[in-house]
Amino acid sequence: MSEIILHHYELSPFAEKIRTVFGLENLAWRSAEVVPFPPRPLLAVLTGGYRRIPVLQIGADIYCDTNIILAALDRLHSSPPLYPAGS
Numbered sequence: 001m002s003e004i005i006l007h008h009y010e011l012s013p014f015a016e017k018i019r020t021v022f023g024l025e026n027l028a029w030r031s032a033e034v035v036p037f038p039p040r041p042l043l044a045v046l047t048g049g050y051r052r053i054p055v056l057q058i059g060a061d062i063y064c065d066t067n068i069i070l071a072a073l074d075r076l077h078s079s080p081p082l083y084p085a086g087s
């Protein structure tokens with residue numbers, strides 16, 4: 001299993017949502033801090049130009065948008081799931 005890396009900055013409320021889930025689920029993760037405002041040239045290479053924060057990286061897979069990130073974490077780690085069955 002590849003490690004979980006969150007590209008984020010401290011004051012981002014959307015990143016805080018993901019950091020909170022890391023805590024709730026007791027997940028080990030690594031932090032890649034970025035500047036609050038673009039340009040972020042190194043991250044842009046990974047995201048194909050998506051400019052919002054946070055971005056989740058698991059190995060070579062990149063997840064943009066917190067709804068996508070939470071669904072990915074749910075598939076990989078959550079028990080019980082973050083989202084109720086069928087939602």
Ligand SMILES: N[C@@H](CCC(=O)N[C@@H](CS)C(=O)NCC(=O)O)C(=O)O
Pocket residue numbers: 011012013014015051052053054064065066067
């Ligand atoms: N729908 C996105 C929204 C993320 C978002 O708006 N993040 C803010 C920082 S908290 C951002 O990057 N804003 C800069 C922009 O919209 O260009 C998500 O859920 O991840």
